[in-house]
Amino acid sequence: MYIYANVCYSFMKKSRTTLKDLAKELNLSASTISRALGNHPGISETTTKLVQQKAEELGFIPNSIASSFRKKKTRSIGIIVPRIDIYFHSLVISGIEDFAYKEGYNVTIFQSKDLLKREQEITKILQNKMVEGVIVCLSIETDKYDHFKKFKRLGIPLVFYDRVPTGLDVNSIVINDFESAFTATEHLITKGCKRIAHIAGNQSTAIFKSRFEGYKAALKKYKLNFDANLVGQTHNLSYEEGIIQASRFLKQTDLPDGIFCANDYTAVSALQVFMKAGVKIPDETAIVGFSNYPISRVIEPHITTINDRAYEMGAEAAKLSIRLIEDEEESIKSETISLKTELIVRESSLKNC
Amino acid sequence: MYIYANVCYSFMKKSRTTLKDLAKELNLSASTISRALGNHPGISETTTKLVQQKAEELGFIPNSIASSFRKKKTRSIGIIVPRIDIYFHSLVISGIEDFAYKEGYNVTIFQSKDLLKREQEITKILQNKMVEGVIVCLSIETDKYDHFKKFKRLGIPLVFYDRVPTGLDVNSIVINDFESAFTATEHLITKGCKRIAHIAGNQSTAIFKSRFEGYKAALKKYKLNFDANLVGQTHNLSYEEGIIQASRFLKQTDLPDGIFCANDYTAVSALQVFMKAGVKIPDETAIVGFSNYPISRVIEPHITTINDRAYEMGAEAAKLSIRLIEDEEESIKSETISLKTELIVRESSLKNC
DNA sequence: ATAATCAGTGCAAACGTTTGCATAATGTAA
DNA sequence: TTACATTATGCAAACGTTTGCACTGATTAT
The missing domain is CATH 3.40.50.2300 (Response regulator)
Structure with a gap:
């Protein structure tokens, strides 16, 4: 006794309609089809219309791999x-x-x-x-x-x-990271800050180095002391590193009255650490961040920052x-x-x- | 008098080395090269090594478009x-x-x-x-x-x-949005909340509808009243919409003692609006968000939320x-x-x- | 010794589109 | 009418890789 199974090959390649199929259907050459679909001026308007209509009808989808291959353009x-x-x-x-x-x-x-x-x-x-x-x-x-x-x-x-x-x-x-950092620091200075700290990013990365340089240049221009104790170096400007550096600033006998942070995450850290310690933001210490992350316009007080035009x-x-x-x-x-x-x-x- | 210019056609097509080039170079057929590079078992080890070495030497880069085209695999x-x-x-x-x-x-x-x-x-x-x-x-x-x-x-x-x-x-x-919302709401209930508000997303979107349903189901299970006044419908759960809805909650004679928000942005809004009004978070009103956005673990107090496993x-x-x-x-x-x-x-x- | 097997390689077609050139058909000017 | 220009279409090659099949020469089994 035998049992016959009806196998349904659902995976049978649904072969697409190609240019050639269209050509055969319309009794035209593949080249004409190709040109008609590309609205080539050499093809008559009637043929073009005819081809495009038939293509639509048969659900023709051009094989862009073949096209890329031929044209060498992907x-x-x-x-x-x-x-x-x-x-x-x-x-x-x-x-x-x-x-x-x-x-x-x-x-x-x-x-x-x-x-x-x-x-x-x-x-x-x-x-x-x-x-x-x-x-x-x-x-x-x-x-x-x-x-x-x-x-x-x-x-x-x-x-x-x-x-x-x-x-x-x-x-x-x-x-221009240098200039942006300069502007940010200068902004703090014009707001009356005299003792400005900086939370810095990895100095082996050019952009963070430039931000640090811009900060120093602004201090210099306005004849403010550069104090190495007011610079917090971080590895990757994470929120957690920001907390560590801000806490370090907090231990200084003379608190900074402004902090320029190389990104917004560390600006948030600084904000929170200082506020928790009872320091009034911005009146006792002003804070500026960098990059205009979404959080900077949401956290309270909202953070002044640089729009980096991502x-x-x-x-x-x-x-x-x-x-x-x-x-x-x-x-x-x-x-x-x-x-x-x-x-x-x-x-x-x-x-x- | 003529001036001769030496024109350098920098755009002259730098044609790549192809399989055929390699084949010619080694006096082998293109098929052998192709197979050798693909470590085909039918090719002897010596030939395979030879071909691969030569390919390396000539800086041969396979044209994956041609390959995709032929194999119909991208x-x-x-x-x-x-x-x-x-x-x-x-x-x-x-x-x-x-x-x-x-x-x-x-x-x-x-x-x-x-x-x-x-x-x-x-x-x-x-x-x-x-x-x-x-x-x-x-x-x-x-x-x-x-x-x-x-x-x-x-x-x-x-x-x-x-x-x-x-x-x-x-x-x-x-x-499972329903279940997640249920869990979140249940969490508020087990923390002692009796009057729980919900900031809801667009109800024509299935996931936000499910979150709303989950919230209602939890209330039902614990025999808490459902109060339509404690549901804030929003269009897209934006921070700004959250502020509007939270402010509305604040006007109720009986303040909610818990808020389940359908995302973290609106949870931040609720947090800030309530705190600004002098409501103690979480003691007077507890808040739970949804999605575990970065801000939820940074804003103070940190927000309880659902990790949505993005x-x-x-x-x-x-x-x-x-x-x-x-x-x-x-x-x-x-x-x-x-x-x-x-x-x-x-x-x-x-x-x- | 003959047949069968097997490893290693080559031939040639195929994938679907594009395009230079040729051709056919029509129109136009001399 | 002839010559020429114009328009519309077709022919066939090409792009670079992969692969089924065929072929050769060597090894093994009978």
């Missing part, structure tokens, strides 16, 4: 960021995606997780001609740049943002990248675009003076 | 999110990217910007066989799902997360998507994975009872 951009879930980067990516979308490009994202090794792996993947341009924010570990050299040889334009290679001739989008940075990066992709005569010169930041004044620095 | 996944710069989504994407990267897939990201029309456009783009799987969080406007149907016909597996189509048989990763949600979505892509016999059944949430108890609900 219309896609690769992005390497340390992590996506850092607010700053998510904003930048949003700016990139928005601009790229408008221009008909799509974006493929990779996280280096701040590991040099992973960053190197990713560059290898991206070189397989999957992307026409690459936008990068370096991992914190990155201290050599050989893995990026191949892109140049392959004619794939590279744009860096925020954390950019030092001493190299590259395209980059940055803000979204615009992304949009500019995409714009530059696409220009470099599409420019016939690939420019030899590299470009650095520096975005104007903006001081957002809120309660945390509004002392009556 | 190893890439498309993601559609409302916006990248919402912390929740950036976490989910991080989870997706991490898992996908480990499996050798890459991810291409699109933002619907919460617009149905843009979502529809994106689905069209994604159907061009650029991706093998698609992961989606619906736009807030989306109330019809026809634009997703083509994916099924094309055999491209679709996985939804968080905001998923209602009444449709789809793959999805969600948390990262894990992404990882699970990627895992399911890849399984569906690689499974030969494309399963007919669709799957819904519900992740366990977790109540994170912090100061804002720790009243002495």
Whole structure:
């Protein structure tokens, strides 16, 4: 006795309709179809209409892989960021995606997780001609740049943002950290602060070094003493490190009457540590942060901070990248675009003076 | 007199070395090269070594477009999110990217910007066989799902997360919002709250409706009155809307002694509005939020909240998507994975009872 | 010694689209 | 009418890789 089973091959390849199918259907050549769909001027209007209608009817979907392969254009951009879930980067990516979308490009994202090794792996993947341009924010570990050299040889334009290679001739989008920090510190000074502390980021990273320099330059300009005891070095500007440094400031015999923090997280720490100790913010100590994180406009008192233009940075990066992709005569010169930041004044620095 | 210029065509196509180049160089056929590079068992060890060494030497980079084209496999996944710069989504994407990267897939990201029309456009783009799987969080406007149907016909597996189509048989990763809200409310009740308010999200969105239902169910179980005056409906759970609703609660003759908020932003609003009015948190009014945003563990008092497992949600979505892509016999059944949430108890609900 | 097996390699087609060039059909000017 | 320009379409190659099949020469089994 035998039992016959009726097997249903649900996975049978649903083969798509191709150009050729359409061609056969309409008794035209594949080339005519291709041109008609692309609104090529050489094709008569009637044929064009006919083809487009039939394509719609048969649910024709062009195989963009085949097209990319033939045209050697993928219309896609690769992005390497340390992590996506850092607010700053998510904003930048949003700016990139928005601009790229408008221009008909799509974006493929990779996280280096701040590991040099992973960053190197990713560059290898991206070189397989999957992307026409690459936008990068370096991992914190990155201290050599050989893995990026191949892109140049392959004619794939590279744009860096925020954390950019030092001493190299590259395209980059940055803000002027020095100037921004100077402005922030100056703001505290004009509000009457005389003894201004700084919570600093990792000094091996150029941007945090610049912020520190900007702070010192402002002090110098207004002839205020620089006191090393009023500088709290941190490794990664975390909330917890901010608490440690602010607590250290609190132990000084002479309290600082202003604190410029290299980011908003540590500004929150400083705010909370000082308030808990009974120090009045901003009247006894004013506080300025950096980056305009969402929390800065929510925590009380709201924190004065620097708008670091993350979204615009992304949009500019995409714009530059696409220009470099599409420019016939690939420019030899590299470009650095520096975005104007903006001081957002809120309660945390509004002392009556 | 003539001046001769030496023109340097810097844009001359730097043509890559191809398989054929390698083949010619080594007097082997392209197929042998291809197999050797893929460590095909049919090729002798000596030849394999030889080829790989030469490939390295000539800086051969496989053209993955050609490979994708031939193999009909792109190893890439498309993601559609409302916006990248919402912390929740950036976490989910991080989870997706991490898992996908480990499996050798890459991810291409699109933002619907919460617009149905843009979502529809994106689905069209994604159907061009650029991706093998698609992961989606619906736009807030989306109330019809026809634009997703083509994916099924094309055999491209679709996985939804968080905001998923209602009444449709789809793959999805969600948390149990009902149960989570129930737990959160129950927590307030066991802390002694008798008059519990709720700041609710848009009730046309399933997840916020479920949270509201969970809140009501907990009240019912513990025989507490449901008071419509203690429910603040919002459109998008923004910080500002939270302030409006919390202020409304404050005007009641009988203040709520507990507030369950459908997200952490509105929990912050409630916290601040009540504190400013001199209400002691948590002793007079306890507060619980939802989603475990970074701010909830930073603001003082720290906010009790629900960990909504965003990262894990992404990882699970990627895992399911890849399984569906690689499974030969494309399963007919669709799957819904519900992740366990977790109540994170912090100061804002720790009243002495 | 013959047949069968097997390891190692090559041939050639295929994937679906695009595009330079050729061709056919029509219109226009001399 | 002839020559030429114009318009609309088709032909066929190309993009670089992968893969089924065929082939060769060597080894093993009968």
